[in-house]
Amino acid sequence: MSPRETFALRDYLGPERKGRIISDARQTVSLTDILEQTCLFGRPRALAGRSVLLAVSDQLLSALAMMEIDGVARRMLLCPPDLNGDHLKALIEDADIDAVVTDQPARWTDAEVYLVVAARPPVRAGVKARTERATEWLMLTSGTSGVPKIVRHTLEGLTGAIVADGPARGAPPVWATFYDIRRYGGLQILLRAIIGGGSMVLSEPGEAIADYVARLQANGVTHISGTPSHWRKLLMSGAAAGFSPRYVRLSGEIADQAVLDGLSRAFPDASIGHAYASTEAGVGFAVNDGLEGFPASLLGTNRDGVEIKVVDGSLLIRSTRTADAYVGHSAAALTDADGFVDTGDMVELRGDRYHFVGRRGGIINIGGLKVHPEEIEALINRHAEVRMSRARSRRSPITGSIVVADIILADGCDASRSDEIRDKILADCRAQLAPHKVPAMIRFVPLLEITAAGKLARHNA
Numbered sequence: 001m002s003p004r005e006t007f008a009l010r011d012y013l014g015p016e017r018k019g020r021i022i023s024d025a026r027q028t029v030s031l032t033d034i035l036e037q038t039c040l041f042g043r044p045r046a047l048a049g050r051s052v053l054l055a056v057s058d059q060l061l062s063a064l065a066m067m068e069i070d071g072v073a074r075r076m077l078l079c080p081p082d083l084n085g086d087h088l089k090a091l092i093e094d095a096d097i098d099a100v101v102t103d104q105p106a107r108w109t110d111a112e113v114y115l116v117v118a119a120r121p122p123v124r125a126g127v128k129a130r131t132e133r134a135t136e137w138l139m140l141t142s143g144t145s146g147v148p149k150i151v152r153h154t155l156e157g158l159t160g161a162i163v164a165d166g167p168a169r170g171a172p173p174v175w176a177t178f179y180d181i182r183r184y185g186g187l188q189i190l191l192r193a194i195i196g197g198g199s200m201v202l203s204e205p206g207e208a209i210a211d212y213v214a215r216l217q218a219n220g221v222t223h224i225s226g227t228p229s230h231w232r233k234l235l236m237s238g239a240a241a242g243f244s245p246r247y248v249r250l251s252g253e254i255a256d257q258a259v260l261d262g263l264s265r266a267f268p269d270a271s272i273g274h275a276y277a278s279t280e281a282g283v284g285f286a287v288n289d290g291l292e293g294f295p296a297s298l299l300g301t302n303r304d305g306v307e308i309k310v311v312d313g314s315l316l317i318r319s320t321r322t323a324d325a326y327v328g329h330s331a332a333a334l335t336d337a338d339g340f341v342d343t344g345d346m347v348e349l350r351g352d353r354y355h356f357v358g359r360r361g362g363i364i365n366i367g368g369l370k371v372h373p374e375e376i377e378a379l380i381n382r383h384a385e386v387r388m389s390r391a392r393s394r395r396s397p398i399t400g401s402i403v404v405a406d407i408i409l410a411d412g413c414d415a416s417r418s419d420e421i422r423d424k425i426l427a428d429c430r431a432q433l434a435p436h437k438v439p440a441m442i443r444f445v446p447l448l449e450i451t452a453a454g455k456l457a458r459h460n461a
Contacts, residue, residue: 008071008131008155010035012195020172020197023219024060025204025211029122031194038125039064040101041118047073048132050099053092055079056119057103059181059202063190065101065119068129070155073099075136077150078182081205082452083140087147094328095138095150138327139184141279142453150327151279151334160321161283162192164304168223173198173247176216178226178454184279185252185454189225198223210239217243227252227454228259228274232388235259236411240266249286250274253455254356254374257292258381264290280334281341282321284308292378293347293355309340314360315347316340346372362458364393366401369436373458376437379429380405385413385421390448390456391439402440409444418444 013020013035020031038044039061052073056062062078069076077095091097092113099115100108108116137158140148175193179186181202193200201219203212213234216224224245226234231250234240248263248270255274263272273288284306287294299308306319318340326334335341344361347354358372365371373391380389388408393401407425409415422442429438449457 008135009067009191009194010071010129011131012197013067017172017197019199021199022060022063022193022202023200023215024058024202025207025215027060027121029060029064031199034064034067034122035128036124037122038068038129039119039122040068041120043115043117044068044129045127046115047099047101047117049074050115051075051077051096052099052101053077053079053095053097053113054182055100055102055104055108057081059186061103061119061121063181063200063202064122066190067194069101070135070137071131071133072129073135074133075138075152077138078140078187080140080142080180080182080452083148090147091140091150094331136324139182139187139279139323142183142451142455149331151323152325152327153282153323157282157321157323158187159191159195160305160319161188161277162195168196168198171222172196173223174201174219174221175199176201176203176219176221176224178203178224178230179252180452183453184277185225185227188277188283192223209234209237213237213239213243216245221245223247223249225249225251228255229253229388229448229450229456230454231259231263233450235262235266236387236408238411243267245270248272251277252453254358254378255292256374256378256381258378258386260290260292276315276345278341278343278345280323281317281343282319282323284317284319284321291353293350293353296349296352296354299354307340310347310349310354311342313346313348313357315343315345315354317343364391364401364403366393366403366436368400369434371403371437376403376405376429376433376439379432380407380425383421383425383428385410385417386425387411388448390458392458394441396440403437404441404443405439406443406445406448408446408448415444 021028050073100113101117101119103119105116105118137153139151175189177186177189181187181190201221228250275286276284309316322341346357348357358374363370376391377389387410390406392404394404396402451457
């Protein structure tokens, strides 16, 4: 579609594209026939021009509702399943929500919205939906304990990187992701499946990794994405054996060399890379050379409408893919005066390559000195005996706080060697890190908590 036209997701669907499906653990829906169906019951046409909150419990029905609402509603706010219910009232006010689409309409009878439309499994529609306008896509930021910020995108901006990449070569891809599609990373994969003429297999909350991978194999998944924490969990599970995707991507967290190398060994025939993207900045760039970080040559150039620079160690992005603005009655500016988004991701130039060292807001304070936990984790994760680690601070009556490292040992590692492994890790840390960054304590743990967004949970004691 021309970027000058008003277009919607339904414009990439139709009976001429055969055999396309979207599925979860319970149901498979044909994308080939979806334009003849509806999942919105009651008064779907009344959504025209409205500001809609999409609050549907499962991903499959959410995806179908997105396709039906886009191009009809004025705006659509995607509500992730882990959203704190106490924040709903503020979000409804800030986004001027006047309609809710939900699979639990009884829960909204007392809501101060004009219209509640029930979402149900699709049935044949009496009248086809028509593209009437460019719907605003509203998404919520993650990683905050307060009311999340609302970020406004256009479909054109959301699909900028997809259009720039061009159509997939060969047979239509079958996509999957560990992300939830109501978060930015997951939505990007859904859009790639729809726009690229492919199919999609959705993850299921609480589903065992082995069961999900079995579904991926059964459905012939060829392209899959997730955070480095998602991929570490898969590698630890042993379920990767027999799974042979052609395309493996990481995003959402720092992709260190250990996880990239681990995926290369697990999937020797796959294209493995990591992408930089955020809800505010959009898709910035992809790195496909198998190395952590990104080439310094990316700075100062305009690639497919994306410009990046580093100011005081922070990565800034300006592009046609960034969000338009924060939404809300007291919303802050999303970009600076020159149109750059300050991502808050800190980088460090080493030779001809920038390396991510952590989040500006994720710094821990050790005796008045700043520490990026990700820097310590990247060093620990390089050890063959380590599958995953988390560095954090712990209160100390003497220094105020110390660094503690929680470590999951690699599969098959002899636990009786824990003292030897601990000594080896500490020796490397002392040789390569400043003294205040060296862990004062190392704990071997069976698991580490992962957030609903697929990122390593960081709780400082």
